[in-house]
Amino acid sequence: MIVRQVLSRLLQALPTLVGVAVLVFVLVRVVPGDPIAMMIAPGASPDDIARLRGLYGLDRSIPEQFAIWAGRALAGDFGTSISLRQSVMSLVLARLPSTLELAVFATVIAIALGTALAVFGVRHRGRLGEAATDAATGFALSVPDFIWALLLMLVFGVLAPLLPISGRLDPSVDPGFVTRFYLVEALLRGRVAVAGDLVAHLLLPALALALPLAAMIGRVLKSSLAEEMLQDYVMLARVKGFSRWRIILGEALRNAAIPAVSLTGVQFTFLVGGTVLIEKIFSFPGIGNLAIDAVINRDLPLIQGLILVFALMFIVINLGLDLVYAALNPRLRHG
Amino acid sequence: MTVLDIAGLSAALHGGRPVLRDVSLVIGEGEVHGLVGMSGAGKSMVARAVLGILPAAVRLTAGAIRFQGRDLVGLDERGYRRLLGRDIALIPQDPLSALNPSRRIEAQMTDVMRLHLGLSARAARDRALVLLNEVRIRDPEAVLRRYPHELSGGMRQRVLIAISFACEPRLIIADEPTTALDVTVQQQILVMIRGLQRRHGTAILFVTHDLGVVAKVCGRMSVMHEGMVLEQGAVADIMAAPGHAFTRALFAATPRYDRPVEALAPVPAAVLADIAAAAQAFDAGRPC
Amino acid sequence: MVRAGMFRLLANWRVALGGFVVLVFVVAALGAGWFSPADPLEQDLMLQLEAPSAQHLLGTDSLGRDILSRLIHGARVALAVALVAGILTALLGTALGLAAGYLGGWPDMLISRAVDIWSSFPPVLLSVILVALLGTGLHSVIVAIVVIDWTRFARVMRAETLKQRHMDYVDAAVVGGLKPGAILLREILPNVLPLFVVLLTLEMGIAVIVEAILSFVGLSLSSDVPTWGGMIAEGRQVIYQAPWIIALPMAALLALVLGLNLLGDGLKAELDPVLR
């Protein structure tokens, strides 16, 4: 049942993936700037330029280029980065783990914080506590991750220098890890000091990503939770003699989460998209940072590869959300 | 013996507008008392006051609600939690929204027994099966495994009735329990409630807008409007000879398939005006 | 009637406060040449990274330029982008959302699929690519915002139109003999209009942010036009020596965005006839 659902969803995502690939391919190919001109020393002969164009396949027609690129991509070869002169695949694989750790860390913060806000707001309904949570979520929602990043950097990095504001790990620390999932590996190996330094570096960028999402989750979940609290089954639970906490957490929260998951779904993809800018601001060595440099350098193979990676992440997120939605909602599982 | 004794109960919104005016009614052991009126008459407010779940904007201003001799007015939440579910239970109006859509029937039936009777999961399940048999559900084992959306409206209402009788309460509040149901299902549910009530000797406060339902299942009745009880007495007496003009008007406004078309008439404005004047006089005489 | 309506709107503190903040920026932008104490481009290499003083009310940046003047001139870019990009985005997205929601069938399929594909791009990356493609300049920033953000309107408007379409009053209009065009324009459109106004103010805030992000990355306008994003990027370089240089344009950006959001929130409550 679940397997079939996943397969069916993946199949439906295929046209989206193809559409993204075609669109990006065409888009970057009509960029006026010539990538070759940017990578060679001034004074190179026209012959040299022509040779390089041939090397990267830029002298062919766009459909031809696409066919060649797509054929290789299917075999796992996304070409070579023009500006960094390394295989796109190895560049992405080297940087992806840090972005994933950042995104997952931010998501966990956002869900925990958002749920806490929603439950607190509903528990203190009609009192000062509710007004305070409403104001907090309203403010956090109006401020985008870009400004949160700068604010956090300014406050916790400069005015009260508590946390590092650039990089992933202190340059003096050499963990000597085998994988690139530093935080996961540090935790598994019990390297507390390294894990602590990683978390310290992660905290500000993750918070910048998490706060708008947390506010969104908080607001949506609070309103759906408040609506659930008006349902007759909640009244019946009260009349059965259960405590308010037990009713909120044991009866209403799960049902309230169902609309909240579908309403906040888009925001999760915004979080992943947000890593592009946040990594740039915090000089965090992930694929987002790589992507902005790639665009500024007109590094076509790298741009294509990275955008496909992002599209794939979005598809996986949406699939995950669908599964969570189905798991929460018995109506979709049975009958 | 008296199970419920509501004496001189008044309630008002925070702004001061009264919603209940000097409501008194007594329910003896094993008695079914019908509380009838139009929407906004205050009948649900009485039910909620007994259950201690008045809306946040409503406050009791006078009177007592004595349950088995003990006044519930001013009882704290903890005290109510010990009482509700065990000694006082509710049959709700809407069988669709009164069951939690994401919990199986078994969990929703057994939780109240485990809380109040201290039963083990197994013992509670066994008792749930007995109760489902009592409400004449054919395959109780299967129903326990189901989610609410997999049951019909009538089945859900049977489950809710089983839940209300789970801890052998002395008093059940039935809040329009058949309003959302089709007429044939309504008959089944009413027959069932009446049967269980007789066997268990439970007292019921039966809130409804339907005079027909009162006639079929209640022994005594109160007619309410504008938060006041206008007439009270044995159902047989009131059906035979309604004493209050409003009660007579209510009968005349209820369409019947066995009466000529011309017999139907809305409640006359004069009757409503008289009641409004009485309400005003009450409010003036006793400022809140 | 109209005057009474205006009074009621202003009685809502969100509308009043948000509107006031936005108005301050509009006035500053319109009278930039007049309000600025100095030429925003004039460098004074003797006065680099000056703290606020009587001569330079908000201090100077790393090239000795007056920060207050640069902020006021930056507001022009921010507001121009907010207005033009916001409205264009709203119109495009709303038209497509209404079409998808009301027509259903293949137009809906097509538009929804396009929204799906669009949502699979990181928006910041897409805008950076677009500006790189179109070349820097105000018009390319605006085009980039429209191309990226139309999906926000399309998605919400489609859902709302679909909801309205299933209301009984639409059936009543069909039974009343109204033509599809009349039903869409006279019956459905007035009901989705409040949502449009609210989204529009929110979208203006988003446009301001996107412009700042693009200038921050160095892709918005040429470096001789002062922009808040550009000032933030410059401030980032000297954040330890002179934190106010990054803080001031951030504060301006934050104030304008919060003002727009507040206005939108207030309008949402005021424009709903049932809530009001």
Add this chain to the structure above:
Amino acid sequence: MLIDARGIRLSLPDRGRPGTLFRPAPPIEILRGVDFQVAAGEAVGIVGESGSGKTTLGRVLIRLLQPTAGTLTFAGQDITSCGEGVLRPLRPRMQMIFQNPLSSLNPRRRVRDIVAAPLLAAGIPDDGTRVTTALSRAGLGRAFEERYPHQLSGGQRQRVGIARAIVTEPAFILADEIVSGLDVSTQAQILTLLRDLAREMGLALAFIAHDLSVVRVLCDRVAVMLQGRIVEDGPCGEIFENPRHPYTRRLIRAIPLPEIDDGWLDNPEAMEEA
């Protein structure tokens, strides 16, 4: 016959089981061959329990839905599967009153505009007198013309719905559960109003209801529906006094009349297991 429906069938996709990419949702048959007629000036009730198909039948009669099989004529003209363009000239003569008065009135339009909409669509010129007349026939004064639907009570909203339905002086009105959400007193007002209007204007009515007593007050004839079929159809007097179909008998016996009847609770049919 004003409305003549023969052998009407209708299948709709099952909304409870959304289809997948490979397997579209299986259709379920909601109407399974319905014959139904309304003569000019006649009031016919359609009763049945939830899921019987009575609301769907109504929507077919007024051609908000197109039947999958059968024929439907209005005043002799075949309208089984014609497009909205052909229907539009007929719309002024066939109108509808909805169950939920709030959702059937556009919240952004004033009462006057709501009532005037069918006139405007039909190109019937009006200086305001037709709207005023329709509203006053429905029991609402001129003061209501400027109001919005949310400023009205439930009964007043339903009166606006009635005024909109009669403003084009139609020959036929479909009324779908129009009193189910109202108090008994308001219900009695609306029922007597509609009964008087029908007599006065010579209206034909199809009156859908779950409550047989309500139908009895208003209708000359009643059709009883069960699972997409009409199981019994006849004059009210006959059906209520001498029901032939077992389902009709059971439906009538299940109604709790406001009078003492000790046998009602002992009805063996009510003791069934579920």
